[in-house]
Amino acid sequence: DTAVSQTPKYLVTQMGNDKSIKCEQNLGHDTMYWYKQDSKKFLKIMFSYNNKELIINETVPNRFSPKSPDKAHLNLHINSLELGDSAVYFCASSQVRTGSGYTFGSGTRLTVV
Amino acid sequence: QKEVEQNSGPLSVPEGAIASLNCTYSDRVSQSFFWYRQYSGKSPELIMSIYSNGDKEDGRFTAQLNKASQYVSLLIRDSQPSDSATYLCMIKAAGNKLTFGGGTRVLVKP
Numbered sequence: 001d002t003a004v005s006q007t008p009k010y011l012v013t014q015m016g017n018d019k020s021i022k023c024e025q026n027l028g029h030d031t032m033y034w035y036k037q038d039s040k041k042f043l044k045i046m047f048s049y050n051n052k053e054l055i056i057n058e059t060v061p062n063r064f065s066p067k068s069p070d071k072a073h074l075n076l077h078i079n080s081l082e083l084g085d086s087a088v089y090f091c092a093s094s095q096v097r098t099g100s101g102y103t104f105g106s107g108t109r110l111t112v113v
Numbered sequence: 114q115k116e117v118e119q120n121s122g123p124l125s126v127p128e129g130a131i132a133s134l135n136c137t138y139s140d141r142v143s144q145s146f147f148w149y150r151q152y153s154g155k156s157p158e159l160i161m162s163i164y165s166n167g168d169k170e171d172g173r174f175t176a177q178l179n180k181a182s183q184y185v186s187l188l189i190r191d192s193q194p195s196d197s198a199t200y201l202c203m204i205k206a207a208g209n210k211l212t213f214g215g216g217t218r219v220l221v222k223p
Contacts, residue, residue: 033211041199043157043213055209090156096209101147101159 003027006091006105013081014113021076021108023091030097031055032074034066035090037107043090049074050096081112116140117204119214126221132189134217136202139183145205146178146185151216152198161187192221 006023013019025032033056034046047066048056054066063079078085091105117138126132134148145164149157163169163176163185175188185204189196202214 031209040215041151042215043201045211045213048209048211056211101149101162102157102203104156104158107156 004091004093004103004105006089006108008108009106010109010111012111012113015081015083017081018077018079019081019110020078021089021091021110023074023076023105025072025091025093025103027093027095027103029093029095029100029103030071031094032068032071033092033094033102034074034076035092035104036060037088037090039087047074047076078110081110083112086110086112115215116212117202117214119200119202119217121215122218123220124217126189126192126219128192128194128221128223130192132192132196132219132221134187134189134200134202134219135184136186136204136214137184138202138204138212140204140206140210140212141180141183143180143183143204143206146176147203147205148174148176148185148187149201149203149213150198151201157201189219192219194221194223197221 004025031050033048049068052068067075088107092102094102148161151157161176163178169176173190177186199216201216
């Protein structure tokens with residue numbers, strides 16, 4: 001079983017559309033994250049949830065809204081997509097209490113045309 | 114100054130040699146330090162974590178931490194072509210603030 005799974009793997013959509021990316025982890029971790037990796041390969045944290053509670057909310061447009069229905073799931077909804085949103089989005093999880101490293105999902109390559 | 118800095122490379126290393134990667138950080142209260150490897154088109158995978166000053170060895174990898182000088186390094190001994198990837202340094206500071214460096218691309222030539 002995949003530890004951190006995210007869907008879809010590829011997403012091509014037009015400007016102005018609304019789309020969601022889903023993420024699930026079966027590691028029993030208490031914290032989940034969304035990262036964005038741009039064309040220059042720079043990884044930047046967007047959001048972090050600990051036990052369904054938002055604990056990190058970096059400066060991202062409010063068109064991006066995370067939703068955590070339970071501590072095993074963290075979805076990312078994006079409204080009014082723009083060309084600059086094209087990137088690879090990675091979901092990750094960790095057990096903050098034990099200071100473990102982060103396990104990443106396989107990524108979602110979003111292309112806005 | 115960026116919070117976490119790495120030389121972007123590429124760092125070209127002959128097969129069998131030692132690859133030495135450096136990462137400097139600006140936040141003095143940084144607590145945890147991680148090295149990730151990312152192959153092209155794949156997700157980052159954790160290879161080492163280090164929390165206290167000194168060296169930590171795991172197989173062919175050695176992480177070195179010097180909090181006074183605010184740097185953490187990664188040594189890859191007996192480099193193999195399969196080690197060719199981008200290596201990302203990640204720092205966790207107080208308040209669970211997480212920051213990645215820009216990554217160093219390593220090329221191991223047979």
